[in-house]
Amino acid sequence: MKPKELIRTSLSHESFTISKHKLPRFLNVWHYHQELELIYIKKSTGTKFIGDSIERFSAGDLVLVGSCLPHLWLNDKIYFERKDLITEAWVIHFHPHCFGERFFNIPEMHKIFKVMEDAKVGIRINGVNKEKIIERMEKIFFESDFDKVMSLLHIMKLIEGEPDKTSLSSHSFINAYTKNSSTKLDKVYEFVLNNFKQEINLNQTAELVHMNPSAFSRYFKQTTNKTFVQFLNEVRIGYACKILLDEDDKNVSEIAFECGYNNLSNFNKQFKLITGKTPRAYLTSHRQADLMVND
Structure with missing residues (x-):
């Protein structure tokens, strides 16, 4: 069951994509993509496969999936049997170089870059900043282009400052590890x-x-x-x-x-x-x- 690469190319006038999904089931493909994926599960239940991590998911889950990390959100069997059930998720996809190849490497972005590196194994966001991130995600759909950029950076700052974060996959699943200055x-x-x-x-x-x-x-x-x-x-x-x-x-x-x-x-x-x-x-x-x- 090798993961399939999905090409999530943004429109030419967008540096990243935001979307709301309302579907009978989530995309049932074990896959990866170059873009990072921030996903908020608004309505659904099932099992999430992120790297070599296997966990249940339900409404309220908030996860940051790193670049090139294989993952699958598999709905419970009932979603395959009943036609009246709907899943709902809010998703932001952004490439590590969406604002330019060196943007996240500047000193002021060091902590945000660290979050992106940590996300290579997947991060579940659990704590006090979780609701603030979800509120910001909801607003971003209605903002101007400039404000969307500011909101994405603010969301990443909130993730960086959240003390209650859980790594999901092992650091070795895709031979990736958190960079350290040592x-x-x-x-x-x-x-x-x-x-x-x-x-x-x-x-x-x-x-x-x-x-x-x-x-x-x-x-x-x-x-x-x-x-x-x-x-x-x-x-x-x-x-x-x-x-x-x-x-x-x-x-x-x-x-x-x-x-x-x-x-x-x-x-x-x-x-x-x-x-x-x-x-x-x-x-x-x-x-x-x-x-x-x-x-």
Whole structure:
């Protein structure tokens, strides 16, 4: 079930698109696009697949999906059976370079750029700014062109300032990770992403950045809010999810070995810890989604 790229080209006189969708069902395609997607679910229920995250969604959900992140909003079965039900969503699509290639790279936009980078794994917005964002989204449909631009920037500022945000997919699902100004972390990320299929230990990683293992462990935890072992397991399990979805001819043992695990029980344990499902249950969930999409 490889994701399909959708081309969401804006009109020549628009730098980004805003839309209200009222349909019997949402678009039932496992897909990705260059544009970021801010979506507010006004009316609907179902399961959202964002990267390797699988969660329920319902009215009131507000999510920012990053550029090139595969996703699918799959309505509950009742929406496929009844013709009197309607889904409703408000959506903003904007390309990372919608205001020019360097606009979000200027110092004043640093925090907004950070949000766009974080969104590469998907962000669910939960807290005090959520209602303010929804109110601004509602107004943007009736604003002038200039005010629409200001509103989009204001919305992104509200997302950046929201303390209650939840990352959805693992950072490794599309081999994307949050950029950090630390050269040390850049080296560690690059090393892990290039070598996670092999045995990696704390000592060799610490040596890479010229630190002793204890100091490196403290530094990594303080900087990323997770242990190095947690990060390594996320990378490996994120890659395992991709293999499960893309390569039907491999069994779980083969996938575990390919992802750097020599112990199948440990692989199964880590997979469930990170995704909330066993490998087979995870695959079944996606296959059921695929069958419903193609009904």
